[in-house]
Amino acid sequence: MKVWKKLAKVKRFTLEEFDMPEIWVEIIPMTAYPQRVIEEYLEKETGIFELCITQWNFADPDSNEILPLPRDNPDIMKDIPTILMAWVANKIKEENDASLPPSLMSGLTTS
Numbered sequence: 001m002k003v004w005k006k007l008a009k010v011k012r013f014t015l016e017e018f019d020m021p022e023i024w025v026e027i028i029p030m031t032a033y034p035q036r037v038i039e040e041y042l043e044k045e046t047g048i049f050e051l052c053i054t055q056w057n058f059a060d061p062d063s064n065e066i067l068p069l070p071r072d073n074p075d076i077m078k079d080i081p082t083i084l085m086a087w088v089a090n091k092i093k094e095e096n097d098a099s100l101p102p103s104l105m106s107g108l109t110t111s
């Protein structure tokens with residue numbers, strides 16, 4: 001998967017707001033990928049997670065083994081609590097918005 005390295009600022013987020021600061025996820029913004037790659041991944045149900053999550057330490061609650069990344073096993077998303085995946089989705093959105101330069105943002109409007 002092609003990514004523009006200089007635009008691909010990986011950021012780590014911890015789950016402190018869930019009282020789990022030891023658990024983390026690393027996200028790369030979608031804006032670092034060419035449009036063609038984004039469109040390909042958005043066709044999949046879990047594509048946004050496959051594209052943007054580069055690492056995590058989410059563990060299986062029974063075995064305590066680190067779960068595979070969505071890009072390695074898209075079905076893993078069904079094993080993660082919905083509230084955590086909603087939180088990750090929100091972080092991905094925040095990072096995508098933050099990765100746009102202010103000069104570009106000023107030209108955008110919502111109607």
